[in-house]
Amino acid sequence: GNSVTQMEGPVTLSEEAFLTINCTYTATGYPSLFWYVQYPGEGLQLLLKATKADDKGSNKGFEATYRKETTSFHLEKGSVQVSDSAVYFCALRTQGGSEKLVFGKGTKLTVNP
């Protein structure tokens, strides 16, 4: 079946450190891939997405590249800020007309000043 695996957290970094959160997927065909972020007390917000192989999604300094050969969509940011502290969710949506998102477990990021 379709699934998403992302690195276990929590992840703790110092401000201005480099961030990578790994995400790999299993799906038939060519799914669309997403990163959602949940700040404390808020809902999941779409951070970025990619809909086909080799696409790069980017937003707020975060980037992720859709790698079909490695079935991955790793999230990166060159220099994190305290305000990036949140839970990050990798997700996919399969082809074929389904609207449902398939999520990973989420990775909690804490950035210390």
Place this chain on the structure above:
Amino acid sequence: EPEVTQTPSHQVTQMGQEVILRCVPISNHLYFYWYRQILGQKVEFLVSFYNNEISEKSEIFDDQFSVERPDGSNFTLKIRSTKLEDSAMYFCASALGGVGDTQYFGPGTRLTVL
């Protein structure tokens, strides 16, 4: 900026009781969803709803669950007879379009079944 809201933020109930979780989607959106996250596990899709009908549901969404859009603004999830394993965070989402459109999520309702 418009947002999805959910009430209550935390609901505690006894096993076997009925609960209704409420959501107010973004006002011009047409597609509505419920997801849940059991503590420590993945966010799981429950159901999608469009044009006053369920368009897709997961195997989790059995006869104990129902959804309704009672008044054109609210979107509710009812659990008829709660079980301990229904304890989870429940997220509502809405989208303007269907497949391919961004889903906007609410902050969630934490349901605790005792």
